[in-house]
Structure formats: C-alpha cells, structure tokens
Amino acid sequence: MKRFHVIVDGKVQGVGFRYHTQITASQRDLTGWVRNKLDGTVELEVQGDPDQIVTFLSSLEKARFPAKVADIKSTEISIQENEGMFSVRG
Template sequence: MKKYIHAYISGIVQGVGFRYFAYKWAKRLGISGYVRNLRDGRVEVEAEGEEDVLREFIKKLEEGPLGAVVERVEVIWGECKNIFMDFEIR
C-alpha cells in the first residue's frame, strides 16, 4: 500500500551531500517527492511510495552520507496523496 511521509532530519546534515544522498536512494527505490535544506539547519523530505520501501528509505536517511552526523529523524506518516511525479532536490 502506498503511503506518504514528511520527515525532518537534524544534526550535521547540510554541506555534506545529504540532499544528493537522499535523491540517489529515492531514485533507486522508486520513491517520488523532494528533499531540501531548511534555514534552521535541518533537511526536509516529503515522499510517497510503498510502505516497506519508505521504511527502507527512512533507514538510509538515519544513516546519512559519509560526513553527516544524523542526530534525529522525525517522521510523520500519512495517506498517499499522489502529488509527486518524480523525486527532486529543491
């Protein structure tokens, strides 16, 4: 069943290639949505996909790329809205 997540990643997650890392994994897993840096230093992700695939994606977000220090990943789950056609870096 397709689901939707809205996630906030905290820690040392800007300037370390986190957005490209998330983009690469989203494309590999067939997830649609976006990733972007927030002004407060966090990274935001909105994504849609199969629930098991999203859970795998969240695990990757918790790891982050080499050089990142992920302190926290807050995830809000919801019903799939079918609002994204692809995954993009904003």
C-alpha cells in the same frame, strides 16, 4: 501507498545529504522532494511503498561521513497524485 513528511536533524547541510537522499529515494522508486531549512535541518516528503519507505528512512540514518544524522522525525500525510519523481528543492 503512503506519504510522510520528514525532518532530519544533525550535520546534514553542506555535505551532499540532499543529493544522497534523492539518489536513495530514486533507487527505491519513491517520489517526493527534499530541501534545506534555515534552522539547519533537512525537510523532505517521501511517497511510495511503505516497506520501501522504511528501508529508505533507515538508510538515511546511516548516511556516510561527513554527514551525521542525529534524529529523524516522520509524520504520515496525504498522498499526492501524479507525482513522477523525487527532486531536490532549492
């Protein structure tokens, strides 16, 4: 199991991107959270099977119109014990 902190840049706010992220993560049995940042990026943490995380991040790059991902930066961080789901934060 691994956990990553991720920043997604592009047209990712006001287009349903956080909810797309939540659904995509849940379909892969990943846990974590996603939220908008004041600078227009989306921040998330994702945890689970490393192969599932790779396919999850790849699917975010291909987000549907009107979302448009310009860049994804990820950094491995410490896992969180007993996290039960992937949530959207306000």
